[in-house]
Amino acid sequence: xxxxxxxxxxxxxxxxxxxxxxxxxxxxxxxxxxxxxxxxxxxxxxxxxxxxxxxxxxxxxxxxxxxxxxxxx
Numbered sequence: 001x002x003x004x005x006x007x008x009x010x011x012x013x014x015x016x017x018x019x020x021x022x023x024x025x026x027x028x029x030x031x032x033x034x035x036x037x038x039x040x041x042x043x044x045x046x047x048x049x050x051x052x053x054x055x056x057x058x059x060x061x062x063x064x065x066x067x068x069x070x071x072x073x
Contacts, residue, residue: 001044001045001046001049002045003039003045004046005048006039006048006049008010009049010022010035010049010052012060013053014056020054021035021052021056022034022036023035024037025052026057027048027051027052027053027054027057028051028052028055029047029050029051029068030043030047030048030051030052031043035048035051035052038051045052049063050063062066
């Protein structure tokens with residue numbers, strides 16, 4: 001998962017509050033850091049995305065493959 005895909009997934013799933021969640025919500029699955037701190041420390045964007053989803057109880061069917069653009073036809 002690229003950073004742009006992470007940002008798109010956060011925006012699509014959480015809307016305007018997504019930026020606040022990334023900056024303020026402490027994620028147990030990311031070593032008790034915020035998503036922003038975990039990303040700055042070099043954690044995988046995919047792992048941070050999954051930790052954010054787990055913390056926010058996002059259903060599993062909305063966790064995988066999100067953030068990707070639809071293929072051009």
